[in-house]
Amino acid sequence: MNRTVVVIVLVVLGLGVLFLALRPDSTSTKDDDPTETPADEPQERDYDVAIEGGAMEPAEINAEERDFVTLRLTSESPVEVHVHGYDVEGDVLPGEETELSFEADATGRFEIEDHETEAQLGTLLVQPR
Ligand SMILES: [Cu+2]
Known part of the structure; x- marks a missing residue:
């Protein structure tokens, strides 16, 4: 009887030690690492883009595959x-805000241009997920 109790206590203590020894590893790599947010979930990416003197500010729009991008x-x-590659286009008029939205389903580097002059305004960069 006594021996059984001792064995149970030892087993429980052993499991407790194992639990404590293994726990910090699993939590620090998963929950505490800010670079490992819900990584593979597509995100909404909103950009306020000002076009001035034939260039976008910001000049580069970054997204990851399957993100939902709004300019x-x-x-x-x-x-x-x-927006080349996506064939999304829109007229931007002074004093007005124009929204262009698309799902970034194609990866790569795409030109964003002034369709009339064909001058490049900026770049859309979509990284694979
Ligand atoms: Cu064009």
Whole structure:
């Protein structure tokens, strides 16, 4: 009887030690690491983009595959914005905000251009997930 109790106590203590020894590893790599957020979930990426002097600010739009991207575009002069690869386009007029939204289902580097002059305004960079 006594021996059984001792064995049970030892087993429980052993499991407790194992639990404590293994726990910090699993939590620090999963829960505590800020770079490992719910990583593979597509995200919404909203960008406020100002077009000035023939260039976008920011000049580069970054997204990961399957993210939902929204560009809120403003410009001091009328521009016909065209996102290559996605064939998304829209007119941006002074004093107005134009929203272009798309799902980033193609990866790569794509030109964003003024469709009228064919001058490059900026770049869309979609990384594979
Ligand atoms: Cu174009």
